[in-house]
Amino acid sequence: MKFGICSLSVIPARYEPSDKSEMVTQILFGETYSIYEEQRKGWKKIKAAYDNYECWIDEKQSTEISEEDFIFFNNNSNFVTSEVISILKNKKTNYLIPIVIGSSLPNFSNETIHINANEYLFEGNKINTSTLLNKKQLAENAFLFLNTPYLWGGRSPFGIDCSGFTQIIYKLIGFKLPRDAYQQAKIGQTLSFIEESESGDLAFFDNEEGNIIHVGIMLGDNKIIHASGKVRIDSIDHQGIFNPETNRYSHKLRIIKRII
DSSP: OEEEEOOSSEEEEESSSSTTSOEEEEEETTOEEEEEEEETTTEEEEEETTTOOEEEEEGGGOEEEOHHHHHHHHHSOOEEEOSSEEEEEETTTOOEEEEETTOEETTOBTTEEEETTEEEEEOSOEEEGGGOOOTTHHHHHHHTTTTOBBOTTOEETTEEOHHHHHHHHHHTTTOOOOSSHHHHTTSSEEOSSGGGOOTTOEEEEEOTTSOEEEEEEEEETTEEEEEESEEEEEEEOSSEEEETTTTEEEEEEEEEEEOO
16 A cells, blocks of 8 residues: 655545546645555545545645655644644745645654655744644634635635534644544534533534534534635524524534534
């Protein structure tokens, strides 16, 4: 088996090996993956190490690393970027790489990252997620994404979906959430009443068939922040999310989970 790492700002990951296929997630800078299959048409089937999500990426956007580096990076990637946009400088080429909030900084030391023969300088703000797990920080981090446009499969402040939003917000405090809303709904403690919820709890919403299709972050005072059209703050009650712009409920509440 081969292994890789994202050395670009963001790699779009697709459902099938084609540029025309839907984007199901994104791999952010510094996140690693296993390579399970390679197609002659120039695509690699990967499993993201962060959330075990399987998808396809363009081989031209893939950077292979050794198994030793793969294991080492996964065990030494506690630092993530905390600014909406930061800049990396490749010391060898002097090229600049913009990276988004929540990007991983593998084996970060003395403002430097090493990936294969490349050495990157990073002088931006960062978070040591191994010392955080602070639930009170969730709302503050979530506000950084306000008005980010909704993008199916997105995980960045330039486009994000509902579960990508919750996953990144929890990543910033050092807690790994699964990628999709229905997967996230399987963990944590179920609350009996909305009045029991705290800021940082996750609310899940279903469709007419009973399938979980949406997730947002509770803020307290019957407010929720979620990605729907854009990252926005709406009111929530026992029925669901009420959108004041349309004067109707946009999502039907299923359950509220306390994750931490």
